[in-house]
Amino acid sequence: MVRRPSPLVILSASLLLVACTPPGPAPLDTVVAEEGGLVTVARIQGSGERSPLEGRQVVVDAVVVAPFGGLGGVFVQSLVPDDDPATSEGLFLPRRRDAQPRLKTGDHVRITGTVVETGDDGATLTAVEAGTVERLGQAPVTPLEVATAPTSAGDWERYEGMLLKLTGPLTVTDNQALTRYGELRVSFDGRLFAPTELAPPGTAAQVIAAENTRLSLRLDDGRSARDPDRLWFLPGERLDAARPLRVGSVLHDVTGVLDQRFGSHRLQLTAPLTRIEQAPRPPVPDVAGDRRIAGFNLLNLFNGDGRGGGFPTSRGAATPADFARQQAKLVATVQAMAPDLAALMELENDGFGPESSLAGFVDALNAAGPHDDWRFVDTGQGPGDNPIRVGMIYRASRVAPVGKPAVLVEGPFRDRSRVPLAQAFRAGRGPVFVVVANHFKSKGGCGEARGGDADRRDGQACFNATRVESARLLNAWLARDPTGTRPAGHLLVGDFNAYNQEDPMRLLRSQGWQDALARMKLERPYSFVYEGLSGRLDHALVDPGLAARLRGAAEWHANADEAPAFDYRQGAAADPWRASDHDPLLLGFDLAR
Numbered sequence: 049m050v051r052r053p054s055p056l057v058i059l060s061a062s063l064l065l066v067a068c069t070p071p072g073p074a075p076l077d078t079v080v081a082e083e084g085g086l087v088t089v090a091r092i093q094g095s096g097e098r099s100p101l102e103g104r105q106v107v108v109d110a111v112v113v114a115p116f117g118g119l120g121g122v123f124v125q126s127l128v129p130d131d132d133p134a135t136s137e138g139l140f141l142p143r144r145r146d147a148q149p150r151l152k153t154g155d156h157v158r159i160t161g162t163v164v165e166t167g168d169d170g171a172t173l174t175a176v177e178a179g180t181v182e183r184l185g186q187a188p189v190t191p192l193e194v195a196t197a198p199t200s201a202g203d204w205e206r207y208e209g210m211l212l213k214l215t216g217p218l219t220v221t222d223n224q225a226l227t228r229y230g231e232l233r234v235s236f237d238g239r240l241f242a243p244t245e246l247a248p249p250g251t252a253a254q255v256i257a258a259e260n261t262r263l264s265l266r267l268d269d270g271r272s273a274r275d276p277d278r279l280w281f282l283p284g285e286r287l288d289a290a291r292p293l294r295v296g297s298v299l300h301d302v303t304g305v306l307d308q309r310f311g312s313h314r315l316q317l318t319a320p321l322t323r324i325e326q327a328p329r330p331p332v333p334d335v336a337g338d339r340r341i342a343g344f345n346l347l348n349l350f351n352g353d354g355r356g357g358g359f360p361t362s363r364g365a366a367t368p369a370d371f372a373r374q375q376a377k378l379v380a381t382v383q384a385m386a387p388d389l390a391a392l393m394e395l396e397n398d399g400f401g402p403e404s405s406l407a408g409f410v411d412a413l414n415a416a417g418p419h420d421d422w423r424f425v426d427t428g429q430g431p432g433d434n435p436i437r438v439g440m441i442y443r444a445s446r447v448a449p450v451g452k453p454a455v456l457v458e459g460p461f462r463d464r465s466r467v468p469l470a471q472a473f474r475a476g477r478g479p480v481f482v483v484v485a486n487h488f489k490s491k492g493g494c495g496e497a498r499g500g501d502a503d504r505r506d507g508q509a510c511f512n513a514t515r516v517e518s519a520r521l522l523n524a525w526l527a528r529d530p531t532g533t534r535p536a537g538h539l540l541v542g543d544f545n546a547y548n549q550e551d552p553m554r555l556l557r558s559q560g561w562q563d564a565l566a567r568m569k570l571e572r573p574y575s576f577v578y579e580g581l582s583g584r585l586d587h588a589l590v591d592p593g594l595a596a597r598l599r600g601a602a603e604w605h606a607n608a609d610e611a612p613a614f615d616y617r618q619g620a621a622a623d624p625w626r627a628s629d630h631d632p633l634l635l636g637f638d639l640a641r
Contacts, residue, residue: 089126090135092163092174097205099174101163106176110139111187112155113211114305114318117145118271121175123209123305123316124157127187138209138305140166140175149183156187166309173308174208191303197236201261204313207306212315214265216300220327221264222580223293223611227618230269230276231314232293233580237263239296241572242583244507245547248554253507264580266314267302281317283324287613292625295577295609296327327609329625332384335600337636339446339475341483342387343541343586345630346378346409348436350396354403363435364396365616375409376622377615379416384624385604385634388446389473391485391541393466393630397437400426406439413441421445425471431455432467438485438542440471447473447639450480454530456521464489464511465518468542470526472533476640479536481594484526486542488552489514508550515545519552523559537593539564543630547583556589564588564635568601575631577608588633600636607631 087106094100110124126137141159143151151157161178191213198204221240222233240260243253269281278285287293300323304315352358356368365371382390396405406424414420425440432455442449450472461467466487472480491509494502500513526538540561546552548563557563565573565588574582590598607628612618614626 088130089124089137089139090130090132092139092176093136093208095132095134095206097170097202098165098172099163102165103163105160105162107158107160108139108176109156109158109184111189112151112153112157113138113189114153114270114316115151116270116305116316118269118273119307119309119316120144120272122151123211123307124159125189125210127156134206136174136206136208136210138207138211140173140209140307141178141181142166142175143178143181147181149181151181151183154186154189155183156185158182158184168311171308171311171313197263197265199262201258201264201313204265204306204308208308208313209305211305211318212303214302214315216298216302217325218265218299218302220293220295220297220299221582222577223295224577226279226293226611227287227613228275230271230279232267234265234267234299234302235260235263235580236265239572240264240581241574242507242547242578242581244550245574245581245583246549248549249506249508249551253549257507260581266312267304268307268314268316270304270316270318281320283320283322287611289625291324291326292329292610292614293324294327294329294611295582298325298327299323300325330605333602333604333634335602335634335636337597337599337638338641339389339637339639340385340387341539341541341635341637342382342385342390342632343393343485343588343635344378344381344390344632345393345487345543345586345628346395347374347628347630348394348396349374349378349405349409351375351398351403351405351408354398354401354405354408361396370616373616373620373622374627375412377620377624377627378409379412380622381604381606381624381627381632382413383416383418385632387634388475389442389483390440391483392439392441393485393487393543394436395439397430397432397435399429400424406441410441419443419445425449425453425469427453427455427469430457430467431469432457432461434463434466436466436487438466438469438487440469440483440485442473447475450474451531451533456525456530459521460489460514460518461521464514468522468525470531472531472535478639478641480533481637481639482526482531482533482535482538484522484538484540484542486522486540486544488518488543488545490545508546512546512551515550515552516555519544519555523556523561535593537595537597538591539594539635540589541587541633541635543585544587545585547585548587553587561589561591562595564590564598564601565603565633567595567598570601570603573603574605575603575608575633576629582608586630586633588635594637597637597639598635599638602634603631604634605631
């Protein structure tokens with residue numbers, strides 16, 4: 049008779065075999081267990097970007113800290129954290145909405161499943177795809193308080209999946225995706241600036257870029273749906289004029305789970321934002337001087353066929369109602385700033401007849417009052433054949449054109465940068481001066497950039513070579529006096545699509561052009577917000593002749609800091625807020641004597 053060994057002998061032999069076997073990865077079908085047959089959350093997470101147990105089966109006890117049906121699962125966290133600050137105590141548990149048992153915050157659960165990494169490579173979320181989930185009881189849920197940004201952007205990994213309370217302050221740096229995806233970008237150190245706004249391209253800008261990344265975080269609404277029906281985490285669950293949540297607003301005590309998806313870390317909010325310091329909407333700036341000159345990007349003012357039809361347009365309004373709201377907001381902006389002359393960008397390039405976008409805008413200005421002497425500079429055709437163009441409008445009782453306009457149609461101005469427009473004017477008995485409206489090639493469309501226009505990863509994006517050549521040609525052209533008026537000075541104003549320390553702007557300053565805003569000592573100016581970074585794409589440059597007559601300079605932050613919820617597409621009122629995505633500039637000169 050053959051005697052079978054007892055189960056205890058088998059277990060002892062198995063343990064002896066394990067003890068004598070060199071360490072190595074366990075087979076995929078092996079449950080990786082510690083004392084008591086359980087694996088800690090911290091061990092599953094590990095201290096790197098991916099779990100050291102990826103692909104293995106585990107049994108883990110945890111507490112549910114937040115269910116997110118909109119994200120397809122729940123987040124769970126260790127019952128008792130380990131003593132290693134480099135390892136996270138949280139995990140994601142993918143689950144269908146109807147999965148049993150139904151889990152809620154505070155449920156103590158035992159999970160058996162396989163460790164996986166979900167999302168984009170290099171920015172994945174550690175999760176356990178559960179085979180079974182057993183509810184064992186209840187456990188306390190307390191967020192970990194975090195007051196400052198981690199030492200590097202990668203250090204957010206130590207909090208992945210954990211319930212956090214960011215005590216702040218957190219500054220809103222971008223609200224562009226707020227109504228589209230329920231997202232905000234915030235910073236632990238105030239407003240963040242585009243690196244090349246503050247430093248030359250290359251190493252210095254890259255240092256600022258790394259610091260911006262370290263300080264930044266996204267706040268998300270816990271849903272993956274686009275165009276949420278409500279912003280549940282905001283007071284009143286929406287934006288309004290009293291609570292616009294502009295860039296620069298400050299948040300305190302923000303609670304949520306640190307998630308990683310769509311390529312970035314983000315805090316999935318679990319509680320409403322109750323402590324918000326709203327950044328106020330600024331008053332219209334005032335500038336000294338006897339004449340005021342503005343620069344303003346109109347964000348694709350296209351009027352269809354000019355007779356109420358022709359919608360949707362290729363770049364602007366989709367409907368006649370959209371166009372009416374767009375034009376009304378732009379008119380309100382010009383009315384409020386009360387310039388005597390304005391250089392405009394992103395007008396539809398549709399001629400100068402009564403049905404053109406430019407003529408219609410001037411008619412709307414005159415009809416709205418309080419002045420009815422607005423006129424526009426007519427170049428006869430174009431300028432250029434780009435779908436958008438620059439333009440110039442003026443009040444006939446305040447300034448008078450001298451001679452004919454001049455345009456530069458060569459080099460990059462033929463097919464990339466928009467054709468610049470120069471016009472000489474005189475105010476009262478003052479000297480002749482020239483204003484030049486500009487709009488250089490944008491940083492977009494990098495897939496089409498070739499040679500020197502390719503993105504060199506120095507902070508200037510693509511088509512920098514085109515913008516540099518545009519600046520060089522513009523400077524050389526103006527040196528030849530294209531208006532033939534021998535003016536006392538020149539003003540360059542417009543959207544140069546280059547931040548302050550980028551090559552095109554440094555080239556122009558090296559040729560004697562002076563930054564009007566710097567001359568007036570504006571601190572950290574900006575006119576545009578993109579991906580959480582503020583900076584100037586819109587500039588005003590004066591030569592020595594006009595520098596001596598410059599009396600004031602300002603930006604009106606009526607647009608860049610505002611959420612798209614207030615633009616003309618959202619049925620907003622005929623007010624100046626978010627009339628464009630660029631802030632207008634306003635300059636004051638003594639020109640009438």
